[in-house]
Amino acid sequence: MRIVVCAKQVVDLAQIRMNRETREPILSGIPLIIGDIEKNVLEEATRIKEQHKAEVIALSIGWPQPDGTILECLGRGADRAVMLADPIFETLSSTGVATVLAKAIEKIGDYALILLGEGSTDNNSGQVGPMVAQILGLPLVSYARQLEIVEDKVRIVKGLEDCFETAEASLPVVVTVSAEINEPRIPTILDVMEASSKPQESWSLGDIEISREELEQHHSVKVLSNQYPEQTRKNILFQEELGKSVDSLLQNLVKEGVLER
Amino acid sequence: MVEVNIKDKLALDTFKPAKESHLKLNQELCRGCKVRCCLFVCPARVYTMDEQSEIHIEFEACLECGTCLIACPHNAIQWNYPQGGFGVQFRYG
Amino acid sequence: MTKVTSIVVGAGLAGLSAAYSLARDSIDVLVVERGDYPGAKNITGGRMYFLPIRSLFPELWDEAPWERHIVREVLTGVSKCSSLSIEFSNQKYNNKPYHSFTILGSRFNKWFAQKVAEKGARVINKYKVDDLILDNGKVKGIVVGGAQIEADVVIAADGTMSQIAEKAGLRGKREPQDFALGVKEVIALSPQTIEGRFRLKADEGIAQLFVGSLTKGMLGAGFLYTNRDCISLGLVLGIKDLTDCHLNVMPYELLEEFKLRPEIVPLINGGESVEYSAHVLSESGIKGMPKLFGDGILVAGDAAGMAMNMGLTVRGMEFAIASGALAAEAVRMAKKQNDFSAGALSKYQDLLKESFVWKDLNTFRHAPDVLANPRLFGEYPQLACTMMEKLMTVGEEPKKKLSTTISKELRSRLALSLLRDSFRFWRM
Numbered sequence: 001m002r003i004v005v006c007a008k009q010v011v012d013l014a015q016i017r018m019n020r021e022t023r024e025p026i027l028s029g030i031p032l033i034i035g036d037i038e039k040n041v042l043e044e045a046t047r048i049k050e051q052h053k054a055e056v057i058a059l060s061i062g063w064p065q066p067d068g069t070i071l072e073c074l075g076r077g078a079d080r081a082v083m084l085a086d087p088i089f090e091t092l093s094s095t096g097v098a099t100v101l102a103k104a105i106e107k108i109g110d111y112a113l114i115l116l117g118e119g120s121t122d123n124n125s126g127q128v129g130p131m132v133a134q135i136l137g138l139p140l141v142s143y144a145r146q147l148e149i150v151e152d153k154v155r156i157v158k159g160l161e162d163c164f165e166t167a168e169a170s171l172p173v174v175v176t177v178s179a180e181i182n183e184p185r186i187p188t189i190l191d192v193m194e195a196s197s198k199p200q201e202s203w204s205l206g207d208i209e210i211s212r213e214e215l216e217q218h219h220s221v222k223v224l225s226n227q228y229p230e231q232t233r234k235n236i237l238f239q240e241e242l243g244k245s246v247d248s249l250l251q252n253l254v255k256e257g258v259l260e261r
Numbered sequence: 262m263v264e265v266n267i268k269d270k271l272a273l274d275t276f277k278p279a280k281e282s283h284l285k286l287n288q289e290l291c292r293g294c295k296v297r298c299c300l301f302v303c304p305a306r307v308y309t310m311d312e313q314s315e316i317h318i319e320f321e322a323c324l325e326c327g328t329c330l331i332a333c334p335h336n337a338i339q340w341n342y343p344q345g346g347f348g349v350q351f352r353y354g
Numbered sequence: 355m356t357k358v359t360s361i362v363v364g365a366g367l368a369g370l371s372a373a374y375s376l377a378r379d380s381i382d383v384l385v386v387e388r389g390d391y392p393g394a395k396n397i398t399g400g401r402m403y404f405l406p407i408r409s410l411f412p413e414l415w416d417e418a419p420w421e422r423h424i425v426r427e428v429l430t431g432v433s434k435c436s437s438l439s440i441e442f443s444n445q446k447y448n449n450k451p452y453h454s455f456t457i458l459g460s461r462f463n464k465w466f467a468q469k470v471a472e473k474g475a476r477v478i479n480k481y482k483v484d485d486l487i488l489d490n491g492k493v494k495g496i497v498v499g500g501a502q503i504e505a506d507v508v509i510a511a512d513g514t515m516s517q518i519a520e521k522a523g524l525r526g527k528r529e530p531q532d533f534a535l536g537v538k539e540v541i542a543l544s545p546q547t548i549e550g551r552f553r554l555k556a557d558e559g560i561a562q563l564f565v566g567s568l569t570k571g572m573l574g575a576g577f578l579y580t581n582r583d584c585i586s587l588g589l590v591l592g593i594k595d596l597t598d599c600h601l602n603v604m605p606y607e608l609l610e611e612f613k614l615r616p617e618i619v620p621l622i623n624g625g626e627s628v629e630y631s632a633h634v635l636s637e638s639g640i641k642g643m644p645k646l647f648g649d650g651i652l653v654a655g656d657a658a659g660m661a662m663n664m665g666l667t668v669r670g671m672e673f674a675i676a677s678g679a680l681a682a683e684a685v686r687m688a689k690k691q692n693d694f695s696a697g698a699l700s701k702y703q704d705l706l707k708e709s710f711v712w713k714d715l716n717t718f719r720h721a722p723d724v725l726a727n728p729r730l731f732g733e734y735p736q737l738a739c740t741m742m743e744k745l746m747t748v749g750e751e752p753k754k755k756l757s758t759t760i761s762k763e764l765r766s767r768l769a770l771s772l773l774r775d776s777f778r779f780w781r782m
C-alpha cells in the first residue's frame with residue numbers, strides 16, 4: 001500500500017513579531033519549519049506503516065525550497081520524498097496548490113491513501129485536501145480523529161460539533177486529519193541522521209507537466225490585509241477601598257457587556 | 262530606582278517551553294539558606310519567594326544563562342539545559 | 355550502533371570552526387546543537403577582532419555577515435550625573451583588512467553553519483547531548499535522548515556552562531569570582547539613523563565601553579556596539595559582587611537605568627527593543643581553564659574557559675574560532691595514527707600554546723586580579739568626572755588656578771591608590 005503525505009512548510013509562528021505601526025506580522029528572517037498538523041499526519045502514516053505493509057512518500061511543494069520540511073518528514077518515518085520548489089508557489093492560492101499536488105500525486109502513482117492536514121498551521125484555509133480529492137476524482141473524508149485500515153477500506157471517526165461520526169470509504173481515498181488524531185512522537189537523533197540518506201527527488205514544474213501560464217490563473221485570491229486586531233485598553237484604575245473597587249469594576253464590566261446581569 | 266516589568270522584556274523573546282522543568286531545587290537546602298541570592302541574580306526573575314518563604318521556579322522564562330547555578334552557595338539547584346528544541350530561541354544573539 | 359569519526363557538541367563559533375576544519379579535511383563530522391537553529395542560543399556582546407583569525411579560513415570571511423567594522427573606540431567614565439569620554443579613532447581602522455567587526459551571534463552562526471554544511475559536515479539542530487558514553491573514563495561517544503552514537507573523538511564546544519567537559523571529568527565546580535553575567539538588549543534603528551547619530555559612514559561602526567556608577571560599585575561595565583540595523587547595549591556584572599551585594603536591584607533594572615542615562619537616551623531614542631538576552635561569561639582566563647583533553651575528548655572555546663575580560667575588552671570569539679580549528683588539527687593528526695588517546699590528543703594543548711590564544715590569555719593572566727579592584731568601577735570614574743567638572747565649570751566664585759584644582763583632587767586619599775592601581779593596570 002502506498003501512502004502519500006502532503007506536508008507544508010510554514011513560518012515558525014512562535015517567532016513572529018508584529019509591526020506596531022502597520023499591525024502586520026514581520027515575516028522577514030523568520031525560520032521556516034514543518035507545520036504542526038503535518039507532524040500528526042506523518043505520525044498517522046507511520047502508525048499505519050507499523051501495522052500494515054506500506055510505503056510512505058512525503059510530498060512538499062513550496063518556496064523557498066522546503067528542504068528542511070522534507071528532511072523532517074523523512075526523519076518522522078517517510079520512506080522517500082518528493083520536493084517541488086518554485087518561486088511561483090509563494091503567491092499561489094489554494095486551488096493552485098491543490099492542482100500542483102494532484103499532478104504530482106498522479107505522477108507518483110499507485111496511491112492508496114493520501115493524507116493531509118485539515119488545514120495548514122499558517123493559512124488554515126482547509127481547502128487543499130478537498131480540492132485534491134476533487135481533482136483526482138477520489139472520495140474525501142475530512143477532520144479524521146481516528147483512522148483505521150480495514151481490508152481495502154478506511155474507517156474514520158470524525159469529530160463534529162457535538163458528536164462523533166464514523167465513516168467508511170474504499171481506497172484510494174483522500175483523508176484530512178485533525179490534531180486530535182495522535183500525539184506525534186519526537187524522532188530520535190538516529191532517525192534524523194538516517195533521514196538524510198533516504199531517497200529524495202526534486203521535481204520542477206516541467207516534471208509534472210503543468211505550465212506556468214496555467215498556474216498563474218490560480219493567483220485568484222488576493223490578500224487585502226493581514227493585521228492583528230486593534231487593542232484599545234481603557235486603563236481605568238479603581239482606587240477606592242477594596243469592596244467599593246470590586247463593585248465599580250463589576251458595574252463597568254456589565255456596562256461594557258463583558259458580564260451579564 | 263526605575264521600575265521594570267520583566268515580563269515586558271521577556272516578551273521580546275521567543276520561548277518554546279518544554280513540558281517539564283529543566284531546573285529543580287533541593288527545597289531542604291533552600292530552607293536553610295540565608296542569602297537567597299537566586300531571587301536577585303536571575304536576569305529573568307525565574308525565582309520568587311512566597312509568604313511561607315518557599316522558593317518557586319518559573320522555568321518557562323529562563324534565559325539559560327547559568328548565573329543561578331554559579332551564584333547559589335548551597336548547590337541547591339539541579340541545573341540543566343531544556344530538552345533540545347525547547348527553551349528560549351534568540352534571533353539576534 | 356551508529357558510529358562516526360568525530361562529534362562536535364554545540365554549533366557556536368568554536369564548534370562550527372572545528373567542524374568546518376574537519377569537513378574541509380574530509381573527516382567525517384557530526385555537529386549536534388540543542389537550539390532550534392544554529393545561533394538560537396549564542397549570546398555575544400558584539401565585537402570580534404579579525405586579524406588573529408584572518409588566516410584560518412581566508413575563503414570565508416569576505417562573505418561573512420559582519421555588521422560593521424569598528425572605526426571609533428569610546429571609553430566613557432560615568433558618575434551619578436556626569437560623564438567623561440575618551441574617543442579614539444584611527445585612519446587605519448578604515449583600511450582593509452579591517453581591525454575588528456561587530457557581529458550578532460545568531461545571524462553569524464546561522465551563516466557559519468550553512469558553510470559548514472556545504473563543506474559536507476552534518477549539522478543536526480534541536481537535539482541536546484545528554485551524556486557521554488564512557489568506558490573506564492574513556493569517551494566513546496554521546497547519548498542523545500536515549501540514543502547512542504559512537505565516535506572516535508568528541509569535541510566539547512558547548513559553551514561556558516559546558517556539561518560535557520564536566521561529564522568527562524575535565525572540569526570542577528564554577529566559582530562566582532571567575533564569572534560574570536552579561537545582560538543585553540538589541541534595539542532596532544534604521545541604518546541611516548545609526549550612521550547619523552554616531553557620525554558614521556555606511557558599514558562603519560563604533561564600540562563604546564562604560565565604567566562607573568552604572569554598576570553601583572560592582573565589578574562590571576556597560577557596552578554599546580553598532581550593528582547594521584540595530585544597537586547592542588548591555589552590562590557585564592561580576593557574579594561574586596552581584597551575589598554579595600544587597601542593593602536589592604535586579605540585573606535588568608540596572609540595564610534599564612543604563613538605558614535611561616542621558617548619555618544613552620539620545621542614541622537609542624525612537625528605537626524599538628527587539629531582544630533581551632543574558633549569558634554568563636568566564637572572567638578568569640587561563641587560571642579557570644579545565645583540563646583541555648582526555649581519552650577521546652577535546653574541549654574548545656568557552657567550554658574551555660577561553661574567554662576573558664582584558665580590561666577594556668571582553669574577548670572570546672577569536673579564541674573560540676582558533677581553538678576549534680586547533681582541536682580539529684589535533685583530531686586530524688590523531689586520525690593519521692588512528693590513536694585518539696589522551697596522549698595523542700594532548701597535541702591540542704601544544705598547538706594552543708604556540709598560538710595567540712594561549713599567549714594572549716597568558717599575557718593577561720593577572721587581569722582578573724587587577725579588575726577585581728572596586729576602585730576601578732566606582733571611585734576612579736567618579737574622580738575623573740569630578741576633576742572635569744571643576745575644570746569646566748564657571749561658578750559665581752572666582753575660578754581657581756588649574757594647578758590648584760587638579761593637585762587638590764590628587765592630594766586626596768585616592769591619589770596613592772590611583773598611582774598604585776595605574777601601575778598594576780599598566781603591568782597587566
Ligand SMILES: Cc1cc2nc3c(=O)[nH]c(=O)nc-3n(C[C@H](O)[C@H](O)[C@H](O)COP(=O)(O)OP(=O)(O)OC[C@H]3O[C@@H](n4cnc5c(N)ncnc54)[C@H](O)[C@@H]3O)c2cc1C
Nearest residue numbers: 364366367368388398399401483512513536655656670671
Ligand atoms: C554578554 C557577552 C558579551 C560578550 N562580548 C564579547 C565581545 O565583545 N567580543 C568577544 O570576542 N567575545 C565576547 N563574548 C564572549 C564570546 O561571545 C564567546 O567567547 C564566544 O561566543 C564563545 O563561543 P563558543 O562557541 O565557545 O560558545 P557558545 O557560543 O556558547 O556555543 C555553545 C553552543 O553549544 C550548544 N550546546 C550547549 N550544550 C549542548 C548540549 N548538551 N548539546 C547540544 N548543544 C549544546 C549551545 O546551544 C551553543 O550553541 C561575550 C560574551 C557574552 C556572554
Ligand code: SF4
Nearest residue numbers: 291294298299333337
Ligand atoms: S536556590 Fe540557592 S540561593 Fe536560592 S534559596 Fe536555594 S540555596 Fe539559597
Ligand code: SF4
Nearest residue numbers: 303323324326327329
Ligand atoms: S539560568 Fe539564568 S535565567 Fe535561567 S534561572 Fe538561572 S539565572 Fe535565571
